[in-house]
Amino acid sequence: MIRALIVDDEALARERIRTLLAAAPDVTIVGECSGGREAVEAIVAERPDLVFLDVQMPDLNGFEVLEAAQPEWLPAVVFVTAYDEYALKAFEVHAIDYLLKPVEPERFRTALARAPGAKALGLLGMLDERPLERLVIRARGKILFVKPGDIDWIEADGKLAQLHVGRETHAVRIPLKRLEQRLGAHGFVRVHRSAIVNVERIKELEPWFHGEYVVVLKDGTKLTSSAAHSQALHRIIDAS
DSSP, X not given: OEEEEEEOSOHHXXXXXXXXXTTOTTEEEEEEESSHHHHHHHHHHHOOSEXXXXXXOSSSOHHHHHHHHTTTOOOEEEEEESOSTTHHHHHHTTOSEEEESXXXXXXXXXXXXXXXXXXXXXXXXXXXXXXXXXXXXXXXXXXXXXXXXXXXXXXXXXXXXXXXXXXXEEEESSOHHHHHHHHGGGTEEEEXXXXXXXXXXXXXXXXXXXXXXXXXXXXXXXXXXXXXXXHHHHHHHHHO
């Protein structure tokens, strides 16, 4: 069991971390703090294994919290902040990760997997199994929230995945295999080793060679399914 403490002066930020931790039954939250001095007292009293720690707070900042608590207890720390300029200093004090707000579920999963004891508890695999409710994308200086139902199809692009959403395309650094697992509950199927499709966006299937299909989407996009991945399309046809 990993004992976690959440420290942030913003109630919504604490709620976000609490919600993300709700998917990890082997993590228990031992407390929440809205200020630095309160955090020092909680760290010393509760001796948590892991602290999700904001940087900028009204009394003591995150680094001052660690400095004050260090003589008594020094937990593993994940900094959670809206500012990226403290990243270097965070790793100088041996933080295990540095998350930018709003915290993306995939990045949170990575941070939690780095916590002491996470691998033994199987947290990495368990968090991967949760359906994605939205994807958080940073593009053109903005933060976009994309719901799975808004995505037409997704293609692999090296280490990135390209989300085709209407006339727009957005890149995310999530492997296609993981997206396939997490979006299956939303009606996505793999049609090729480098493409998964929202079934609701399929207009028609044109039989091709050796049991393959040309998958025609409602916007006119055409994708050729591979024989290895046509079974999912057969199931769609049989269920109709």
